Each structure stands twice: as C-alpha cells, then as structure tokens.
Amino acid sequence: MSSYAIEASWDRLDRNSGVPLHVQLRNALQQQITEGSYRPGEAFLTEREIAARYHVSRTTIREALVDLANGGYLVRQQGKGTFVARTRDAFDATRLSSFSEDMWRRGLRSSSRLLQVTDGPPAEDVAAHFGSDVRLVRRIDRLRFAGDEPISLQQSHLPLPRLAVSAEDLGDDSLYRLLEARFGVFVTTAEEVISAEVASTVDANLLGIAEGAPLLCVRRFAFSQTGEPIESACIRYRADKYKFYVQQTRGV
Amino acid sequence: MSSYAIEASWDRLDRNSGVPLHVQLRNALQQQITEGSYRPGEAFLTEREIAARYHVSRTTIREALVDLANGGYLVRQQGKGTFVARTRDAFDATRLSSFSEDMWRRGLRSSSRLLQVTDGPPAEDVAAHFGSDVRLVRRIDRLRFAGDEPISLQQSHLPLPRLAVSAEDLGDDSLYRLLEARFGVFVTTAEEVISAEVASTVDANLLGIAEGAPLLCVRRFAFSQTGEPIESACIRYRADKYKFYVQQTRGV
DNA sequence: CTTGACATGTTGTCATGACAATACGACCGA
DNA sequence: TCGGTCGTATTGTCATGACAACATGTCAAG
Structure with a gap:
C-alpha cells in the first residue's frame, strides 16, 4: 500500500x-x-x-x-x-528600493525627530484602510534625517485601542521595530501610492527648503503577516534629496 | 504601400x-x-x-x-x-508597460501628439546610458493624453545611427511597437528613477496647468532583450492626474 | 594547434486532429 | 408554464509529428 x-x-x-x-x-x-x-x-x-x-x-x-x-x-x-x-527573489521581493535604503547600504546613518503625537478620528482614506471598527487613530509626526540633513516628513496613523504606542516607547527608534518588539506585529506587505506635491510654508520650514519646492509624496498602507491593516502613513520627501528607483520587467 | x-x-x-x-x-x-x-x-x-x-x-x-x-x-x-x-488591479509600477497599456489598465483611453523630433549630442545622463560610442541621439517629444486631457510630456532619446526612427514612421503609434516591427528590438527591462519637479512655464502651457504645479518626473532607461541600451526617456506627469502604485513585500 | 564541418541533443515553433467539459438556446413533451 | 433533451458553440486537454534554432562535443583538414 x-x-x-x-x-x-x-x-x-x-x-x-x-x-x-x-x-x-x-x-x-x-x-x-x-x-x-x-x-x-x-x-x-x-x-x-x-x-x-x-x-x-x-x-x-x-x-x-x-x-x-x-x-x-x-x-x-x-x-x-x-x-x-x-x-x-525577482518574483516575490520588491523591486523598488528607496534612497534611504541605498544610503543605509552605503553606511550613511539615518535618524528621526519626534514632532508630535495626537489622537483623533481618522480621515477618510485612513478610515478606509482600517475599516469602520476603528474610530480613533494615533497620529505620529516625525521629521527624518539622512546624515544631518532633513529628508522627509512622516505622518503615521495607527489604529488606537489595538496599537497604542507611546511617545516614550517610540523615542527616535524605528516604528516598525517597536511594533515587532511590543506587539509582535511584523509588517510584511504594503501598498504605496507615489505622487508629487509642492511644499507648504510649514513643510518648507521643517525641511529647510523653499516654499513651493517639489516634494515626493508617498501614501503607504501597511499590513501585517496576518493581513491585518497596521499603519496608514503619508511621507513627504524633499525631491532634491530623495528619489525612487524602480526595476521594471516585462510581463507579457 | x-x-x-x-x-x-x-x-x-x-x-x-x-x-x-x-x-x-x-x-x-x-x-x-x-x-x-x-x-x-x-x-x-x-x-x-x-x-x-x-x-x-x-x-x-x-x-x-x-x-x-x-x-x-x-x-x-x-x-x-x-x-x-x-x-x-494589476497596474503595478514594477511592471514594464507602454503608455497605452498603462492607461488601459487605469481605465482610460490614451492618445498622443508628436511635438517635435530633433537630433543632437546627448546630455550627460543620456550619454551615460548609451555609452561613449553614441555621439548623436534623436530626441522625440510627445504630449500624452488620457481621454481628452493632457497628462504627461515625454522626451525620448534614441541612439542615432542604430535606431533612426522617423517622424512619419512614428506618427501617433507606440514607439516600442515601432522598434519591434522596424528593428526587431524588444524592450524587456527598464530602470526608472522617480522624482518630483515643479512645472516650468512651457510645461505648464502644454499640460494645461499652472506654472509651479507639481509634476511627477520619471527618468527611464530601457534595455532590450540582449541588454543593449535602447531608450533614455524623461516623462513628466501631471501629479494631479497620475500616481504610481507599488506593491511592497518584505524579504526576510 | 587551430579551425571548420558535422552529428547529436536540447528547447522553440507550428500544424493537425481528436475528444472532453461547459454554457446556452431551441425545441418538445408533460 | 415547467422541465428535460438535444444540438451547437466555446474553451480545455492531450497526442503526434515535423522542422527550426541553438549549444556542444567530435573529428578531420589545414
């Protein structure tokens, strides 16, 4: 048999x-x-x-x-x-790498400064990502540096009873690293929408550029290994310091 | 004929x-x-x-x-x-596709208008792509439409003794399709650098937007199946009408 | 030693043919 | 009216056969 x-x-x-x-x-x-x-x-x-x-x-x-x-x-x-x-690898790994990953590979240190942490009801697109169960989100604003230069402004939104990270926990550390250590949540996939905007007065001041300067804007919707929506983020990069690199291949 | x-x-x-x-x-x-x-x-x-x-x-x-x-x-x-x-749902930025294919996946009808064709020595980044053997390139400027609205400006550079496409050959047809039919050259891979700029006066007039409006700027370096550099292009999209979508999955 | 012709083995292309599985309308009988 | 049967059109599966395109080793001629 x-x-x-x-x-x-x-x-x-x-x-x-x-x-x-x-x-x-x-x-x-x-x-x-x-x-x-x-x-x-x-x-x-x-x-x-x-x-x-x-x-x-x-x-x-x-x-x-x-x-x-x-x-x-x-x-x-x-x-x-x-x-x-x-x-x-070419079939399941990402073919899009960021400038900061490049910088990291070249040994340039990246850091970030926590600007503010606030709680409130989610905006429309954030709510769409987390679902109607989530009625409160924590918004984390950070300014990120490559070397000594400010590179990007990042707004992260986290669902609130579920992933209540505190400002003290976060410090200047990586958000994803904290989510792994504190909640056992691993961000494995993300959908990103890349767009362009011009810098507002406040953005320009924080990033050290002129008002009206171009910004590369990324909306990221991140999911955990279980498919749970984890983070909704909006990142605005200085276009003069940061670019995306995409490797494209022909499917059909 | x-x-x-x-x-x-x-x-x-x-x-x-x-x-x-x-x-x-x-x-x-x-x-x-x-x-x-x-x-x-x-x-x-x-x-x-x-x-x-x-x-x-x-x-x-x-x-x-x-x-x-x-x-x-x-x-x-x-x-x-x-x-x-x-x-x-499959309009991922890591998939190499022509303008018409891209627009179709976004549910839009595409068309384009040939603006001008000029020959000249390559600029620095274009020369880097083609190598020092190529001393003359043909520049093709086109205005792309999605539906009735202008959506992007595309400058394509082709190496000149090798891929001498004429304006008559091109018409409003796909450049890649022409390269296939005319030269047997198939573009299979490309590297893209995505950045942001603000619209100049001439760009703004052609695209029907305000001067200083944000543009999503793409530099594309395309290669054939044999690895030969085929095209160096700069595409500027209206950021209010066009965004990139990327599916990120994490290695490890 | 080098070079070219040739045989051999591999995947690529294309045609032909047969039957199976599925969808659906037309028809007919209850 | 309802329901089943049947024919037809479609895509799915599988076999067979032929030749092309390409890679590689062998062997003889130079």
Whole structure:
C-alpha cells in the first residue's frame, strides 16, 4: 500500500482523477524543486526524460514546464536545457528600493525627530484602510534625517485601542521595530501610492527648503503577516534629496 | 504601400520576420485591447474567428490568448468564450508597460501628439546610458493624453545611427511597437528613477496647468532583450492626474 | 594547434486532429 | 408554464509529428 503511494508520487499520474495531467505533472515537478532535490542552477530533467518517466506527450510536458518557468521555479534555455532557478527573489521581493535604503547600504546613518503625537478620528482614506471598527487613530509626526540633513516628513496613523504606542516607547527608534518588539506585529506587505506635491510654508520650514519646492509624496498602507491593516502613513520627501528607483520587467 | 501597412497591422502576420507567430499575434491582439476597441467585459474574438482572420493554427492562437489572460488583459471561460478583462488591479509600477497599456489598465483611453523630433549630442545622463560610442541621439517629444486631457510630456532619446526612427514612421503609434516591427528590438527591462519637479512655464502651457504645479518626473532607461541600451526617456506627469502604485513585500 | 564541418541533443515553433467539459438556446413533451 | 433533451458553440486537454534554432562535443583538414 505504501509502496504504491510512493511509486505514485514519483512517476505515476492518475488519468482518471479529473485533474488535468499537466497540472498533476506541474505539481509533481514543483514538489521536487521545492523539496530541494536539485541544487539551484542545476540542470533539471529534460523533456525527453520527463516523457520517459511519466508517459505523457511533449504538449503536456511543455505546459507544465512553461508554467513553472513563468512562476520563476525553472529557467529554460533553448539548445541547452532546463535549469532550476538560482533565485526566485525577482518574483516575490520588491523591486523598488528607496534612497534611504541605498544610503543605509552605503553606511550613511539615518535618524528621526519626534514632532508630535495626537489622537483623533481618522480621515477618510485612513478610515478606509482600517475599516469602520476603528474610530480613533494615533497620529505620529516625525521629521527624518539622512546624515544631518532633513529628508522627509512622516505622518503615521495607527489604529488606537489595538496599537497604542507611546511617545516614550517610540523615542527616535524605528516604528516598525517597536511594533515587532511590543506587539509582535511584523509588517510584511504594503501598498504605496507615489505622487508629487509642492511644499507648504510649514513643510518648507521643517525641511529647510523653499516654499513651493517639489516634494515626493508617498501614501503607504501597511499590513501585517496576518493581513491585518497596521499603519496608514503619508511621507513627504524633499525631491532634491530623495528619489525612487524602480526595476521594471516585462510581463507579457 | 500605405494600404499594405494598414492591412499588415490588421490581419497579416509576417512568417519570415523571425518573430514567432504567437508573439506577433499576441502583440496585435494586445494592441486592439489597449486601443480600446473592446469595452471591459465585452466578448473578445473567439479562437475560431482569430483562426479565420490570421490563418494560424489553434496552437498558436492559444499560446497568444493564454499569455494575454495571464497578463490580465483577457479572461477565458470554458464553454462561454474569451472576454476583455473587467478588473484592472494589476497596474503595478514594477511592471514594464507602454503608455497605452498603462492607461488601459487605469481605465482610460490614451492618445498622443508628436511635438517635435530633433537630433543632437546627448546630455550627460543620456550619454551615460548609451555609452561613449553614441555621439548623436534623436530626441522625440510627445504630449500624452488620457481621454481628452493632457497628462504627461515625454522626451525620448534614441541612439542615432542604430535606431533612426522617423517622424512619419512614428506618427501617433507606440514607439516600442515601432522598434519591434522596424528593428526587431524588444524592450524587456527598464530602470526608472522617480522624482518630483515643479512645472516650468512651457510645461505648464502644454499640460494645461499652472506654472509651479507639481509634476511627477520619471527618468527611464530601457534595455532590450540582449541588454543593449535602447531608450533614455524623461516623462513628466501631471501629479494631479497620475500616481504610481507599488506593491511592497518584505524579504526576510 | 587551430579551425571548420558535422552529428547529436536540447528547447522553440507550428500544424493537425481528436475528444472532453461547459454554457446556452431551441425545441418538445408533460 | 415547467422541465428535460438535444444540438451547437466555446474553451480545455492531450497526442503526434515535423522542422527550426541553438549549444556542444567530435573529428578531420589545414
């Protein structure tokens, strides 16, 4: 019984299961890849080998292999063969990095100054992110520096009974680090909307630029690992000191 | 000559161009979609109709249609047909797309007006992209519209002996599509730097906004499938009409 | 030793054909 | 009117076959 199961998982596809053969094949191959049966960059089974092992046509094989290649598990090279992908990073990691990350990599220190912490009812877009249950949010205003120069103004909104961070807790530390340590909440995904504005008088004074100077404005809606909405933020960067870098690839 | 060109763009695929038929077909169908020839949710051409029109096998047709479905342009339903996608949730900034594709995903009709084409030595950042071999570039200025409203100003720079596109060739058509058809060059990756500026007098007049209004400024450096630098562009969007959307996921 | 021709193995492209699964309207009988 | 049957149109699945494009090693000629 168990020997049959083992054999089935290795080279038998069920033609009467109702599940398409190319799906069964794709799953079987994907399992072998994610199991670690192959080292990254190693040559994978050729179409001919798969045909011999699973007794399916090349049509079916190619359907499975192309799907896995599109999913970033395999890399196919005409004339050479099929190889297990070295990294799948390009498929789930962000391809957008900020100037501050660049600065951090180059060893430039970033710091921030807490401006004020206030509680109040959420504005419209903030309320839309947290849902109607949240009737009170804590707004945290910070001025952020790269080196000695002010770079950005950040307004963060947190849902209130849930994530009541205090000004003392926060200090000049990272908000996300505090959320992890204090509440066990990890921000894993975020949706960002990037826009442009001109500096108001108060923004200009804080950032040390002229009124009417261009600002890069980011609205961020952050979620935890469980999908819970965590933070709604509005960050205004000095456009002369901060730029976004995006790596684009062609999907279809 | 022109009648041939028109016919070619509609129902003729070039079997001797070296470009696979399913790629040509996919591009042709995608153009029809992003041009706005079909309303969202409307029934698209059936496989049979495509076969009759383009004289290719179902294998080729399915390859193109499945690609477009995976790309979020079409929805296929067994037994019913193929439909133009109704939801355009996939307009992520990390996806390389043409202006018309981008506008279509935002639910807008796109058009553009050619302003001028001039040749000259490259500016510093443009030269850095193309390398020191390129001593002359062609600059193409275009005004882009979303619906009836001007939305962006685009300056494209192309390396000159290599990619000499003419104003007549270009017309109001897609630059990338022209590069594919005319030179066999496919833009597959790009690096973008997103910044903010304020509108100059001339920009403001063209875009129909006030001088000093905020602009979202994008510098794009585009590469072909072989890694060859293809285009260096500067695009300035009206910040009140255009924003970037980014889905961030955290590594670790 | 170098170079080119050739064989071999790989993935890519395309056509043809058959049948299955699904959706839906037309028709017919109760 | 209701409900079931049937035909038709659609996309989904799978097989087979042929050739093209590309990579690589072998081997003989120079």
